[in-house]
Amino acid sequence: MPKLKRISESTISRLSRYYRALVQLDKDNYETVSSKDLANLEHLTPAQVRKDLSFFGSFGTRGLGYPVRELKDKIARILGVDQEWNVALVGIGNIGSALVSYKEFARQGFKIKLLFDNDQRKIGSNHKGIVIRDVANLTRELKDNHIEIVVIAVPPQQAQAVCDDIVKADVKAILNFAPINLKVPKGVSLRNENMAMELEHLSFCLVNDHYCEQG
Amino acid sequence: MPKLKRISESTISRLSRYYRALVQLDKDNYETVSSKDLANLEHLTPAQVRKDLSFFGSFGTRGLGYPVRELKDKIARILGVDQEWNVALVGIGNIGSALVSYKEFARQGFKIKLLFDNDQRKIGSNHKGIVIRDVANLTRELKDNHIEIVVIAVPPQQAQAVCDDIVKADVKAILNFAPINLKVPKGVSLRNENMAMELEHLSFCLVNDHYCEQG
DNA sequence: GAATGTGAAGGTTTTCACAGCA
DNA sequence: TGCTGTGAAAACCTTCACATTC
Numbered sequence: 001m002p003k004l005k006r007i008s009e010s011t012i013s014r015l016s017r018y019y020r021a022l023v024q025l026d027k028d029n030y031e032t033v034s035s036k037d038l039a040n041l042e043h044l045t046p047a048q049v050r051k052d053l054s055f056f057g058s059f060g061t062r063g064l065g066y067p068v069r070e071l072k073d074k075i076a077r078i079l080g081v082d083q084e085w086n087v088a089l090v091g092i093g094n095i096g097s098a099l100v101s102y103k104e105f106a107r108q109g110f111k112i113k114l115l116f117d118n119d120q121r122k123i124g125s126n127h128k129g130i131v132i133r134d135v136a137n138l139t140r141e142l143k144d145n146h147i148e149i150v151v152i153a154v155p156p157q158q159a160q161a162v163c164d165d166i167v168k169a170d171v172k173a174i175l176n177f178a179p180i181n182l183k184v185p186k187g188v189s190l191r192n193e194n195m196a197m198e199l200e201h202l203s204f205c206l207v208n209d210h211y212c213e214q215g
Numbered sequence: 216m217p218k219l220k221r222i223s224e225s226t227i228s229r230l231s232r233y234y235r236a237l238v239q240l241d242k243d244n245y246e247t248v249s250s251k252d253l254a255n256l257e258h259l260t261p262a263q264v265r266k267d268l269s270f271f272g273s274f275g276t277r278g279l280g281y282p283v284r285e286l287k288d289k290i291a292r293i294l295g296v297d298q299e300w301n302v303a304l305v306g307i308g309n310i311g312s313a314l315v316s317y318k319e320f321a322r323q324g325f326k327i328k329l330l331f332d333n334d335q336r337k338i339g340s341n342h343k344g345i346v347i348r349d350v351a352n353l354t355r356e357l358k359d360n361h362i363e364i365v366v367i368a369v370p371p372q373q374a375q376a377v378c379d380d381i382v383k384a385d386v387k388a389i390l391n392f393a394p395i396n397l398k399v400p401k402g403v404s405l406r407n408e409n410m411a412m413e414l415e416h417l418s419f420c421l422v423n424d425h426y427c428e429q430g
Numbered sequence: 431g432a433a434t435g436t437g438a439a440g441g442t443t444t445t446c447a448c449a450g451c452a
Numbered sequence: 453t454g455c456t457g458t459g460a461a462a463a464c465c466t467t468c469a470c471a472t473t474c
Contacts (some may be wrong), residue, residue, distance in 0.1 A: 007426045008443065012419050016412040020394065034455065042396055046455090047445055053459055062456040063452045080418035087414075098313035104254060104394055105410040110418075149417055172424075173417035176411075179235070179319055189420035189427060191413045195390075196319040197231040198406045199302075202364055202388040203295035203325075204227050205404035209387075211222045212404060223468040249433060261433090262467050268434055277434045316466065432474085439468070446461070452453090 011052050015075055017042045018049070022072035023187035028162040073138055081108050086116040088147045090162050091154035092122055094175055099151060100128050115146055135162065136208070141167035149173040226267050230290055232257045233264070236334035237287035281311035296323050303329040303362040305377050307337055307347055310392050314366060315343050329360055334374070350377065357384035366386045371395040 021041045025033055032189075053059055053066075056078055060066040076082040082177040087110050089096055099105070100112060115127055116135040123134045133141055142150065142165075149167045152174060153158055159178035166174060173189045176182055179197070184190045205212035217422035234378045239247055250268075268274055268281075270292055274428045275281040293296040302325050304311055313319070315327055315385055318380040330342055338349045355382075356395075357365065365381045367374055367389060374393035378429040381389060388404045391397055394412070 005426075007423075009416075010429075010443075012416050013412060015419070016409075016415045017396070019415070027237075027260070045445070047248060047447095048443095050455090050457065051444075058457065060456050061452065062450070063454045065455065073393055075468085078419065078423070079415045080422035081415055085414075085421075091358075094313040094316045098309040099410070101309045102410065105414065108411055108415065109319055110411075110414050137361075148421060149414065166228075173421050175413055181232070183258075187424075189415055189417055193408060193410060193413060194231075195314070195317065195408060196323055197228060198390055198408060199300075199320065199323065199325050199364065200231045200234070200294045200296055201224075201227050201406055202390060203300055204230070204293065206300075206363060206388050207295035209402070225465075256463070262469095263465095265434065266436080266466075273435065275434050278432045279474065282432065305444080434470090434473075437469100439466105441466075442461070442463105443465080444461105447459100449456105449458090451456080 006161055007055055011055065014042070014044065014048070014052050015079055017044075019072065019075045019079060019081070022068055022075065025068045026072050030059075030068050032065040033068050033071075035060070038066070040151045051124065056061060070170060071092075084109045085149050086112055086145065086147045087111060087151065088116065088142060088197070089143070089151045089154065090116040090138065090166075091158075091177075092117045092119075093153065094126055096151075096153035097127065099153065100130070114141060114147060116141075118154075126175045135165075138162065138165040139169045142166065142171055147171060148173065150197065152182075154178060164210045219269065222270055226270065229257070229259065229263070229267050230294055232259075234287065234290045234294060234295075234296070237283055237290065240283045241287050245283050245290070247276075247280040248283050248286070250275070253281070272332065277285075278279065285345065299324045299326055300364050301328045301362045302326060302364045303331065303357055303360070304330040304366045304368060305350060305353065305381075306367065306392075307332045307334075307342055308370075311368035312342065314368065315345070325364065329356060329362060331356075333369075350380075352382045353377065353380040357381065357386055363388060364390065366390045366392070367397075368392045 011126045022039060035049040037048045059071050059074055089099060089112055092115055115130050115132045116138055117132050118135045122132045125132055150171050152162055154162055156178045159180050162181055163182045167188055176192050179194050182190060236253060254261045254264045256339040274286050274289055304314060304327055305401055307330055330345050330347045331353055332347050333350045337347045340347055365386050369377055371393045374395050375397055378397045382403055391407050394409050397405060
C-alpha cells in the first residue's frame with residue numbers, strides 16, 4: 001500500500017545500497033533476508049530498512065523476512081534500473097574520459113550514447129568507439145538521439161551554458177561534476193558530484209575531530 | 216562562542232559552499248556580504264547561513280553583514296584548507312588517473328604525493344611526474360611519507376583490503392570511489408563517491424517524478 | 431535602519447516498541 | 453516463536469521571529 005508521500009533523498013540513496021546488497025545476496029544464492037541482515041550488510045538499523053521499504057509496499061513475510069530475488073527485482077523497478085537509459089557526456093577531459101570507461105555505468109543499464117566537447121582537435125575523433133561531437137549542436141543532437149540523462153564534465157565557467165542547452169533539449173536528469181551550483185528549472189533533476197567538497201569534508205574532520213562523528 | 220556540539224554533515228557541506236562563494240566574492244572585491252546575499256548565491260536561506268556560521272563563532276557585524284576576506288579565511292581555517300595535506304592515491308585506472316590531473320585538488324591544498332597500483336606493468340613507471348609504487352608496500356610507504364588522506368580508486372573486490380592497509384598506516388581520512396561499503400574503525404573518517412548511486416538517483420526521479428522533489 | 435545571533439517553533443527523519451501475521 | 457509493518461516518540465535539522473548590536 002504505497003502512500004503518495006514525498007520520498008526523502010536519504011531513502012533513495014539507501015535504496016541503491018539495498019539493491020547492491022541484494023544483487024550480491026542473490027549471486028550468493030540466498031533465498032531470503034531479514035531486515036536485520038540487510039541492515040548489518042549496509043551498516044544501518046533494521047527499523048530503517050523496514051521503514052524505507054514500507055514506503056513502496058509490503059515486500060516481506062512476517063516471521064521470515066524478504067525474498068531476495070523478488071525484492072531485488074522490485075527495487076530495480078523502483079530505481080528504474082530494470083531498463084536502459086540513453087546517456088550523453090559533455091566534456092571529454094580527464095574526468096569525462098574516465099567516465100566513458102567506467103564499467104559500473106554500463107552494467108546498470110546506463111548506456112553512454114553521445115560524447116561532446118568544444119575542442120576542435122577532439123571533435124570528430126573517436127574515443128573508445130564513440131565519435132566526439134561538437135558541443136555547439138548539443139541541444140539538437142540530444143533531442144534527435146532521445147537522450148534521457150546527461151553528465152556534465154566541463155570546466156565550471158562553461159557548465160551553466162551547457163546546462164541551459166541540455167534543459168532546452170527537454171532532458172530531465174543531469175549529473176554535474178563541475179564545482180558550481182547549476183540552476184535548473186523545476187521538473188529537472190540535478191545531482192552533483194563534487195570531489196573537492198568531499199576532500200574538504202575530510203580535512204574538516206582531520207582538523208575538528210571533536211566535532212566530527214567518526215567515519 | 217562556539218559550543219562543543221556535533222556539527223551536522225549538511226552544515227559541513229554548506230561550509231564548503233560558503234567558502235567557494237566567498238573566494239569568488241573576494242576576487243570580485245566585495246568587502247562585506249550579508250547572510251541574505253550569501254544565501255542567494257548558494258540557493259539557501261539567510262537563517263540557515265547565520266545558524267551554520269554561529270556554530271563556529273560570531274563573525275558578523277549587526278547592521279552590516281560579514282567581512283568577506285575575514286570570513287573566507289575563518290572558514291578556510293575551519294575546513295582545514297588553509298594548510299597543505301599530503302594525499303596518496305591507490306589505483307591508477309580510469310578514475311585514478313583522472314584524479315591525478317584534477318586541478319581543483321591541488322588548488323585547495325590537497326597535494327597528491329604518492330601513487331599506488333598492483334599492476335606490475337604500471338609499477339615503477341611515471342604518471343604525470345609521479346612514480347607509481349607497489350601497493351604491496353602501501354602501509355609502510357604511507358607512514359614513511361606522512362600521508363594524511365588517501366583516495367581509493369581500486370576495483371570493489373580489492374577495496375576493503377586496501378582500506379585495511381591504509382588504516383594500519385594510521386591514516387585518519389579516506390575518500391573511497393569503489394562502489395562498496397568499507398568498514399573503518401572509529402576515529403577514521405570515510406567519505407564515499409559513488410557515481411552509479413547518483414545515476415540511480417536520477418533514474419529514480421525519471422521513473423517516479425511524483426515522489427521526487429525537483430532538482 | 432539594517433542585519434546578526436539565537437532561543438523557540440516547526441518540520442522532517444530516524445528510532446522505538448509492539449500489534450499482527452506466518 | 454520470529455520478523456514484518458507501522459503508529460508514536462525521539463532526535464535531528466531548518467525556519468521563524470525578535471532582541472540585540474552597530
